[in-house]
Amino acid sequence: MNWLGILWDSLGLLFLGFAFVLVIVFTLTGRKPAPRSLRDMPVFSRLRDAVGLAVEAGTRLHVSTGWGGVLGLRGLSGVLGLSMLERITRAASASDRPPVATAGESALAILSQDTWRGIHRSTNPEENLLAAQLVGLTPFSYAAGVLPVIYDEQVSATVLAGHFGSEVALLTDAAERQKSLVVAGSDNLPAQAVLYASAGETLIGEELFASGAYLNAGPMHQASLRSQDVIRWLLILVILFGAIARWVGSL
Amino acid sequence: MKAKAPFSTAIAIGFGLLTLLAYFLPNLLGFLRDLLIEWALGIVAFALLIGVVNLLAVHWRKVRSGAKGVYSAVLILSFAVTLIVVAWNKPTGQWSLWLFDYVQIPVEASLMAVVAVALIYAAARLLRRRMNGMLWVFFITALLILAGSAPLYFVQGVDLQGLRSFIANALAVAGARGILLGVALGVVATGVRILLGADRPYSG
Amino acid sequence: MAEIRCTNCGTVNPAGAKVCKSCRADLVAQSGDSGLPDWLSGLSSDDTLPSQPASDLPDWLSRLGSPSPSELSGATPSAEPPSGAPVPDWLSEITPRDKGDATVPDWTEELGITAAKAEEPTQPPATDEPEWLRRVRARQQAEQSQPAEDFFSAEPPPSAGAAAPEEGLPDWLSRMGQSEAPASRQEAFTGAQPFAQFEPSEEPPAPAAGAEGLPDWLAGLGEAASPPPASSSTPAFTPAFTSDADLEDFILDASAESETPPAVSAEPAELPEWVSQLSPDQELPEPARPVESAAEPELPPAQLPSWLEAMRPVESAAPIVSFRDEKDTYVESAGPLAGLRGVLPAEAEVARQRKPPTYSVKLQVSEAQQAHLAMLDALLKSEGQAKPIASAGGIAALPLLRVVIALALALAVFWTLWSDLDMVAMPSPDKTPAEVGDLINWVNALPPQSPVLVAFDYEPALSGEMDAAAKVVIEDMMGRQAHFVTLSTSPLGPMVAEHLFGLIAETQQVTYPHRTNLGYLPGGPSGLFGFAANPRSAIPLGLSGGDDWQTPPLQAVHSIADFAMLLVITDNADTARQWIEQVRPWLGDKPLTMVVSAQAEPLVRPYYHTGPKQVNGLVVSLMGSSAYEARRGLLGLTRAYWDSFSATILVTLFLVLLGGSINLLLAWLAERKQTGAV
Secondary structure (H helix, E strand, O other), X not given: OOHHHHHHHOHHHHHHHHHHHHHHHHHHHOOOOOOOOOOOOHHHHHHHHHHHHHHHHOOEEEEEEEOOOOXXXXXXXXXXXXXXXXXXXXXXXXXXXXXXXXXXOHHHHHHHHHHHHXXXXXXXXXXXXXXXXXXXXXXXXXXXXXXXXXXXXXXXXEEEEEEOOOOHHHHHXXXXXXXOEEEEEEOOHHHHHHHHHHOOEEEOHHHXXXXXXXXXXXXXXXXXXXXXXXXXXXXXXXXXXXXXXXXXXXX | OOOOOHHHHHHHHHHHHHHHHHHHOHHHHHHHHHHHHHHHHHHHHHHHHHHHHHHHHHHHHHHHXXXXXXXXXXXXXXXXXXXXXXXXXXXXXXXXXHHHHHHHHHHHHHHHHHHHHHHHHHXXXXXXXXXXXXXXXXXXXXXXXXXXXXXXXXXXXXXXXHHHHXXXXXXXXXXXXXXXXXXXXXXXXXXXXXXXXOOOOOOO | OOOEEOOOOOOEEOOOOOEOOOOOOEHHHHHHHOOOOHHHHOOOOOOOOOOOOHHHOOHHHHHHOOOOHHHHHXXXXXXXXXXXOOOOHHHHHOOOOOOXXXXXXXXXXXXXXXXXXXXXXXXXXXOOOOHHHXXXXXXXXXXXXXXXXXXXXXXXXXXXXXXXXXXXXXXXHHHHOOOOOOOOHHHHOOOOHHHOOOOOOOOOOOOOOOOOOOOHHHHHHHHHHOOOOOOOOOOOOOOOOOOHHHHHHHHHHHHHHOOOOOOOOOOOOOOOHHHHHOOOOOOOOOOOOOOOOOOOOOOOOOOOOHHHHHHOOHHHHOOOOOOOOOOOOOEOOOOOOOOOEOOOOOOOHHHOXXXXXXXXXXXXXXXXXXXXXXXXXXXXXXXXXXXXXXXXOOHHHOOHHHHHHHHHHHHHHHHHHHHOOOOOOOOOHHHOOXXXXXXXXXXXXXXXXXXXXXXEEOOHHHHHHHHHHHHHHHHHHHHOOOEEEEEEOOOOHHHHHHHHHHHHHHHHOOOOOOEEEEEEOOOOHHHHHHHHHOHHHHOOOOOOOOOHHHOOOHHHOOOHHHOOEEEEEEOOHHHHHHHHHHHHHHHOOOOEEEEEOOOOHHHHHHHHHOOOOOOOEEEEHHHHHHHHHHHHOOOOHHHHHHHHHHHHHHHHHHHHHHHHHHHHHHHHHHHXXXXXXX
């Protein structure tokens, strides 16, 4: 048997298995995480402050999960946006004006409604309808649909967590004109560049995927963050080894 | 882990693991993978219809409430007209293409132009922030990329395009790859959490 | 030896004691001079005291009249006191209580004090009294109506029943009547206080008719000596002792302790001259007051040393002024403090029965509370009212800077388009980028009428860039008679494809017939993977609704590798990566080429530089399409957009630099102002 071939074909599976084991081990051993185990990220502190201020002032929070859907690589950033939506909605559940969620894809909109309904346990269909909305089916129609929410709903803070394109500049520009805080993160590189220039607080790269750990979504979030750190260093070592090996081979 | 919705969680975890294994064991579970993906595509397509209905319901409520209902009325009217025209003329018909060519594309292109204005405004105000090293690097890099994107008729003797090419293909690519690797790791971790039932976008 | 009773406090001391164990009084002096002051001891009727001839008495005393020796010395009390002590006259004047008379204490009988009848003048004691006192008594008896001018003369008139001094009275009783000229009236009362009680509820006994000017106690003594009226039930004097037995014992002890009764000089003492000059009618002179006489030299004030002056207790030297709160008008009416003012009430308020206060059941709300209630009510009502959203103003709300930027860009674009000056030259064909050259080569290598899969995965918003970049490539392929099979993973992709082909048709004035639109491919990467594995299964029907797989040349296409080329036109790097990662492995040796936007180039170009290449040809935005057009000698949209493209980039650079500089200056000024304020 071609064990090397089998191993090569199974490399991805082995990598995923290793990630599984790391997450489980860190979850079991890190039930009581040490304080200050995460590096300081002011963006989440400002987000917490913004949630508190919105509850006190009676203004709205706006959480948008983008138009990436739930399938593929884009879909996971949308799932992460749903997780942030759940945390923020739960934190602001005592507010007179609950947070409003917008999505640019149907499955994300349905899941947003489901998340909101699970927290508020509301039986009013109209209330569920307005709490999480599908505002557009294409990126720019989605951006056009989010603008009225930012302008008309007295939004004091906007959280953009999901897959966006360069059209996110319209959202940050509207939020700036309304003098509301923007906390944004995307897995799309051009969107990250736009957000870096225009948003108040930006999550670059995998910082978006660390939001669960910083918002105390659960011990497994912190365990997965620690797993990411371990795998990252392993990848660094592999890359360095490969580069050195190629350079040595070229000599 | 949440104790609620155990049935939904079990289904999600089970089908997720099956699909993952099917990708790595195509000879054994290939048929199962194709079946599950077809089911998922059907659900997403149906979700698209639900989303459209949700969109119409929201705007219909806005029309009834009167709070800026004019724009919602225009949206509902446009939807109805487009639906009728495309259903009657087919997506590649003359009138359907007329709507696309003379309504859809100009509107979205105009929004893109507004994005350009917003980006220029944001770049100009970038120096109003409390500047640090990274912001200066970002600002200067943006200027160089802009300058090297097209030949400037008054600029002679400076290979701006070569400089742009170096920045875009060496420096930017390296940083982009590092970011993408981190994003990939985050995606893997998120997928693991979903398969383990820790992250459940479905509340059940 | 007998025990010694202290005359000061009455404590019984053992014999031979020199100092009283209780009050530390000098017992020797007491026994020697019988407790009298020196000046008084000479006037004493004691045996030790020399009798003074009548001529030696002071004038006042002689004026008063010396009683006869027999009167002074003689004492014919009805009963001898057990101790044999001489009984003073005033005491003997106290009428003893009859058997049926309850007003006179019993102890007077034991002391030998007989009740002197009011009518009958009493005989003064003959043996125990000093001579002068006897003479005084005798005179008083004679002049009953004469008022006493001072207390020395305030002897009870005869009508008052001046009792003859009783023989056998204790020394202190006898001494009480022997004072010559006390400095003040108060000193005369020393020793007599135990027997006197002031009854504030009772009117002070009216002085006797012949006792005007007499001190009260002396006048009272006179009245007490007379038999009280039958109607009077309370004596003028209230005994100090609570029980007569105590006083009786005290007096008996005192009289028993006395060894020798004090001898009363038979000869009357010489009265002072002023006493003899006094008459009952004579008004008592005012007490001498210190009058500063101008003639008399003033005594210089004492010069106290400074240290002594400092030691002077100012507070203690300050006169104690009795304070009485004039507002306190409450007079106690019960208990031992009856009649006093300024005392705590003896009876508690609760002991006094009075009607309980009635409380209103109505809620008492003050004006301040009502104001607070109104404020709270207004706040609660305002919560339910929607606050009007402040609408943005008119011209002032316009984003001026944004408008300026938009106008500048629009001016650059429209001016270059309208002028059509061709200011900027196209790239040289000799400097064609490698990725563009490879794409050109692959297009040149296409077999005629070969099926080419073209993926239109860009948004309509970026059609301006992507149409210009992809149009030249499509037109070049049209020259090879390629059969375009269009597909899209975006819902609007099929429409975008039709739009581009329509644009080309407008340019070439002819509709290209060799094309099939498969429509929208759902599922994202999964859909791509499925399409790559089995295209017919993934998209069984085309956009027209018919089985387009049966039309030539698609009849020969059963897998994705049967396509001659795959051209992906996208603005999104993720979409490009999905096509590369999902479909490339299924293509085999067939090329995968791309037309991408400038924003996707950094992430797609590495796939071109891999070995083996995963992207076989690449056109990046207008830069790539301009090189493609220059290499192919074609004139497309790129040429039309080239000047505008350059102009807008120039304007953008200018605006960013200008705005950045202004904002940098403003930020620096603000920071300087802040640091200056601090």
